[in-house]
Amino acid sequence: MKQLPAATVRLLSSSQIITSVVSVVKELIENSLDAGATSIDVKLENYGFDKIEVRDNGEGIKAVDAPVMAMKYYTSKINSHEDLENLTTYGFRGEALGSICCVAEVLITTRTAADNFSTQYVLDGSGHILSQKPSHLGQGKKVALYTNILYLFYLNCFFKKKKLLREYKCIALGLVLIKTS
Numbered sequence: 001m002k003q004l005p006a007a008t009v010r011l012l013s014s015s016q017i018i019t020s021v022v023s024v025v026k027e028l029i030e031n032s033l034d035a036g037a038t039s040i041d042v043k044l045e046n047y048g049f050d051k052i053e054v055r056d057n058g059e060g061i062k063a064v065d066a067p068v069m070a071m072k073y074y075t076s077k078i079n080s081h082e083d084l085e086n087l088t089t090y091g092f093r094g095e096a097l098g099s100i101c102c103v104a105e106v107l108i109t110t111r112t113a114a115d116n117f118s119t120q121y122v123l124d125g126s127g128h129i130l131s132q133k134p135s136h137l138g139q140g141k142k143v144a145l146y147t148n149i150l151y152l153f154y155l156n157c158f159f160k161k162k163k164l165l166r167e168y169k170c171i172a173l174g175l176v177l178i179k180t181s
Helices: 006-014 021-034 063-068 081-086 096-103 150-156 161-180
Strands: 040-045 051-056 104-111 118-123 129-135 140-147
Touching: 021 040, 021 051, 021 096, 021 140, 021 161, 063 118, 063 129, 096 104, 096 140
Parallel strands: none
Antiparallel strands: 040 051, 051 140, 104 118, 104 140, 118 129
């Protein structure tokens, strides 16, 4: 027996959270809702196989939190397991962005109400910041993924385009129901 390389372990554990393009979109929409967004735009290129972009007008990510924003198991939602009893958010584990980084090139542009300008961060496969630069986004955040997500799908079964479209319609219907209730 031999120990798997760390990159392989990250990819395998990510495949339990990120199982399809739809699961990526779902995780990012939940992050937006948790950040208080009232407007969320989702853009897909080639059904999300080439690019996924989710932009919101939520609170944005504080500059002090940026270095760990995509590190697995870092979260702003809970401090200990006791907090799970009073959970009011969709996400809390701190796994989504870190898992997405394992399967895609990730750019996060964010601005809080306290910031004078937005900052665009380029992240590596482990969720570390590779580079950052000023940007022009209004308050909120935009997550752009240039995906190599097909590689992951071979681990979880390949989804056909028609099935993806049906799943997107379900997400859209669910968001309409959330918005109207």
